Amino acid sequence: MRHDIRSFATAAALVLLASAPLGAQSFKTPWGDPDLQGTWTNQTLTPLERPAEFAGKPVLTEEEARAYEARLRQQNNADIRTPGTRRDVTVAYNDVWWDRGERIVADRRTSLIVDPADGRIPPMTPAGQARAAKARAANAAFGDNPAAPEDLDVYSRCIIRSALPRLSTGYNNNYEIVQTPGYVAILQEQIHDTRIIPVDGRPHLAGTVRQWLGDSRGRWEGDTLVVETTNFTDEARGSTFRDATRNMVLVERFRRVDAETIDYQFTVTDPDTWTRPWTVKMPWNKVDGLLYEYACHEGNYGLANTLRSARAAEKAAEQK
């Protein structure tokens, strides 16, 4: 009937308009989930907390941003020496070995923290402060001379680098996202870890099972992957995020903005550590390259060297 043909044409046009918003590109896997796949980096020069010099100034102008970037790149330039200082030892090598980033975040914010509005980590609870002080004291107690591997942190022991959520560090801030129906996998270059996130609604592991990278469960909210991670462990130095307890809850949100960008945010909640939850927003930018294997424990001469140095220092002190 002639009504059908006209209605069909109109309907088809309406469907086309509805499903393809003008100007937007749709990133979908063949099975219809939002597509986050690819090689990404979260490297950025923007600090976690808003520096004092930018108090009350959440965003920089273009001009300020470029000047700030130049200043940070200069400060980070490891070719600049300060011979005879502890800093010179800890910077450790020439700039060619480092990759601290070239740019601040594209929206020119002065901190990665977006909530609280002052861009600073909220105050710690008294319990949190006590725990942090205890950790500091334990560190200071052995100084440069750890008695045993477990005196050192998970980073030096090549267990994990570092606890979730991962901020950007001096190098190798690379991730590969691979998706299949029901799962999202995030490979982290350091230390060759694979975070496997089921998105099928199953419950978390029992509380008696703790993992170095916690236990992640994901769900799709429209175009956003929301990942909740719990079941962290506090069994080693540095195994929790910034002195948090094992009961911290991490919620991350991943949304594909365009071909080159994932809008990544996380919120951490731990009433035993911080007086309120806080939220970080930092983009993951596309990498034109690949992840390389980062075998750590297998080549960790540094740990043996550090222990050997500690024993040598003690022996020298005894003989005085």
Add this chain to the structure above:
Amino acid sequence: MRLIFVSAIALFALCAAAAPGSAHHSFAGEFDVDKPIKLQGTITRVEWINPHAWIHIDVRKPDGTVESWAIEGGTPNTLYRRGITRDSIKSGMVINVDGYLARDGSKKANGRDLTLPDGRKLFLSGTGANEQPNQR
């Protein structure tokens, strides 16, 4: 003026990414800030490994004897992303090491500043070198 920048703010900037409770790899536990050392040697082999590459060199002493030294570098993964390959430095090359001696008395140093005899930084010469890591 540059020194003021560096000493006043850089220390904070460097620590900005670190969580307060967990120390980085404790270089100061491995190498002695009070024992700077300068060496010149011939590369015998390179361990292109993580977490630190190790460059092994033979150092000829004034009395003619040869000592084997191990020089600690950074992660080779960053070099690969700059287009630097295992062929970029070869056995037989002469390099200068300006670093700090291992605290345990062994013939190890960290390669704080690695240069070629003509003063150019190591790795920043030759094909594909000195490329910036992936731009965004």
Add this chain to the structure above:
Amino acid sequence: MQMRVAGLSIALSTAMLATALGAAAPPAQGPPGAAPPRLQGKPNLSGIWQALTEANWDIRAHQARPGPPQFGALFAEPAGVGIVDGNEIPYQPWAAAKQKENFARRWELDPEAKCYMPGVPRATYMPFPFQIIQGTNKIVIAYAFASAGRLVHMDKVEDSPADNWMGWSRGRWDGDTLVVDVTSLIDQTWFDRAGNFHSEALHVIERYTPAGPNLIQYEATIEDPKVFTRPWTMAMPLHRRQERNAQLLEFQCVPFSEEMLYGQLRKGAN
């Protein structure tokens, strides 16, 4: 009536449009552990898998052996019929002798004891699960042991700039078989606890062939002209872990190996 017709037309045209655009309806999600439907015209190998052989103790046929005596039967080694085709590893004469030396000192030398990444193919038949996540142009294989992992590149990639514990994997489909070509393997992994070994010239070609919803037939061809007189193959089935709550858990053994590696450097040890 015109509205109803229009509504029906919209529904029809949406479906037709979807079909025309080639958008597949999301595959039905069965219970966790169920075999997923084919993906992009190929078998979907995603899931948690595990070998059920005694190969990690010795890939050749072998009888039961004692473990360290102070642990009684706890760490004794079971017999196995082996996974090597022809039950022969074609060592060059010097290499056959070296394997015997490795065996004699295996509890001291086996990289597994140090929680070093096990390499390919050993990671496949260690008695622990691994998970395959098959994406659109990459396939992840994540192993529980030592959090070892591999990324199989189904797209064209450059050569690896380095030799790796878990090699460098390039995959392609041969019918319904996933073929993975593994190069750039370092020489420090073993094939098993019995000291069977290889050099840095090792080249492994793996074949993963689905043989039912919960079974993969796995085959690996081993080439290493520095150690063996010819290529040789091994084969075993891989079984899907079908527990309702099956999950790949961390087997982060680095801390467990520290006493063995660093115990003599502990304060007060000497």
